[in-house]
Amino acid sequence: MINQDTIIALATPSGAGAIAIIRLSGKDAIGLVESHFRSISGKTLVKQKTHTIHLGHIIDKNRTIDEVLISIFKNPNSYTGEDVIEISCHGSNYIQQEIIQLFLRKGCRMATAGEFTLRAFLNGKLDLSQAEAVADLISSDNEASHQIAMQQMRGGFSSEIAKLREELLNFASLIELELDFAEEDVEFADRIQFKDLIERIVFVLKRLIDSFAVGNVIKNGIPVAIVGEPNVGKSTLLNALLNEERAIVSDIAGTTRDTIEDEISIGGMGFRFIDTAGIRDTKDVVESIGIKKTFEKIDQAQVVIYLFDALDFKVSSSRFQVEIEKIKNKYPQKPLLVIANKIDKLSEEEIFSLKSKISYVELLSAKTNIGVDTLQEKLLSFVNTGALRNNDTIVTNSRHYDSLLKAFEGIEKVKEGLEFGLSGDLLAIDIRQALYHFGEITGEITNDDLLGNIFANFCIGK
Template sequence: MLDQSTICAISTSPGVGAIAVIRLSGSDAIAICDKVYESPKTGKSLADQAANTLHFGKIVSANETIDEVVVALFRAPHSFTGEDIIEISCHGSVYIQQRILNVLVENGARLALPGEFTQRAFLNGKMDLSQAEAVADVIASSNAAAHKLAMNQMRGGFSKEIGSLRDQLLHFTAMVELELDFSEEDVEFADRTALRKLTEEIEALLRKLKDSFQLGNAIKNGIPVAIVGETNVGKSTLLNALLNEDRAIVSDIHGTTRDVIEDVVNIRGTAFRFFDTAGIRETEDQIETLGIERSYSKLEQATVVLLVVDTNNPYPLVESRIQHIRERIAPHQTLIIVANKIDSGLRDTIQQIEVMELTDNEKAVFIAAKQKENLEELIDYMSHSINLEEAEQQDVIVTNARHYEILKNAHEAIFRVLNGLDMQITGDFLAQDIRECLHYLAEITGEVGTEEVLGHIFKNFCIGK
């Protein structure tokens, strides 16, 4: 798959800026740049310069100066792609960027495809596939938690975990397959007790990695938070208070919100994806009924459910609404009962909610959304409910859907090995399942793969990276 041509692209964001960076990579990168670069001070060509150096000069075409630039020079194999790389820092005019790009193409370079620089880094062994995918995640990270996870993966944290698993399995695979050469002599080179212990450890680790995807995906794309409750209890007011803007229409008229309003906000370095849902009540309005059905759908998708109740209502009514939502909450979800309007609420209702018996995945917080009272306490509950501490403590958290699917397959394969050991099946069948697990793990790092898979991964990168 490795194309030997020299590629070029604008690596900074599209549009006008103070500075833009144009990148070339390939065996002819330096020679091509030398055709259009002039150094007014030294007169030296870039080919005569040392690696990892900066050079001030100008880009010219047909004796016309296009721009004064700073050129960074990197030589293979000590560069991002493992090839010779030139990075031209020019003024951020769109016209200047396009002129420089055009003269580079005229002199032998070609325009890079999306993600082609990172793809070359992978193909040249500068990083494995999971690290290459993390480059895109670093660029796309929109909050501190997602950035930290992506940086850990890009530095090889996930790769080391997978590599350690493969090394352990490879040793036992060799021993089990050696037995096949001596099948007539009925010997065992692979100690079954040691193999079981190792297999149990690997199964537990694969399960842990697989299960971490729920948290990792939430951190990467925003923790899904559904705001549910009856009509007119303050759901939209709460959303506006959390977003610090008038995103949802607030009215005393029941049934104002008829569809799901979605927005993402970064709170304390973590992205929360809020869904303000239609008020849940009995209605004959067909459009409002559709909105209520969507409310239940978003409730099922949420990691955190904020059930807003109006403390102006009698406690028996509030309790029945809480119980109604409790019946729809899954064990992995956190339910936060948001007792709203405490500035005007009934004292008895507030006191009854305070002494209500809560389960381990339930919390209660008392707020006045309109006055933004106790919002910080609510945010504390939301943050604690998704185990952000786990993201700090756990070395590897899976954020990539492709990795998750592969880990599921690898986990199933290693589970079959455990079952095979229980049934005392022969080494050839054990070896088959172990090899399958090894194959899946190799797919994560790119040690095995197809052009179709690689093409799909890198086409989603931005051009210039």
């Protein structure tokens, strides 16, 4: 499947900038650039050492396109495992396109999405889970997702899987060997050691599977729905959390008629806040649609913030208490933060009275930022970051999660087979199935469709 042609692509974001990097990879990469490069010091690129940088000009016939820096990475010590050239040129759109078009005319091909990383995988520079981590690293937008992607790209996850697969493969070989000597009734695989290995694999698989719940949230951000009656300060709270005027704020009830979403990082963790339309009975058709969307967003949220006006609570506390109980009963599995807003307008006696009626209430003034820091700390407390602190492996990829579930199912069958004393040939079938799904994760077992689906999500140039 490895193409032998030379590919080219812009490796930096498209558009004008100070510097742009154009990347070539393939057996003719150095020779092609050599034919259109004039070194300031008269160097010949093909004679230069790997991992060196050279100043000169890109020339098209007698026309100088740009002064550039050429970085050389010779195979096999390059990202793709092939000869790689990176051309650092000035960031003009015109210059970028002139250089790319020049080498396309000379026989290069435009790289497809993720093709540089695909070549790295096919040439054994990365396994499949590490290659996928490259895309996660590029898209990481907070400390937690960056840390997980870096750990996976360094091989933390794949090495754990590979070690288990190797041990299981060794036992599988011994059991397969028993089948060749079936008439002699011998056991090459120690069943007690095999049971210990299976127990260890079950433990590790359970931990990895369970980590996906946290990993998926960390990777995609934690959705937090801000709900409550109209005009209680939901949009003001969103603006206070984001530290910008993201949502329209007014004294008119029902100003927010659609959901507004934005993301921030708190303590290195991504949170996606959803400001919803106020919940109330209304005859306004547009507002009714917004309220319907509010309940849809609560369904999708990981955490719910119920915000109420502390001044209104003084007048009619029972109404809010009924609404809080409704949300608790409807969404018993979701963490619920009950927050009294506008507490800067209450006396100490009124605050004491409020807390006596709802002991778990959080006090806040979105307008003056009182209690915003405490709210952020509470939100962080809902996220299990212990695995990150302990540097444990966390699964964030749904493809890996699916393969782990299938591998776990196969291992459970092997475990049952051992307990019931099944023959080696039947055990071997279930072991092969588990090994297959382990191999899917790291890429020992792949097909063109799988690779196409994975690398199609990469950016071009990576």
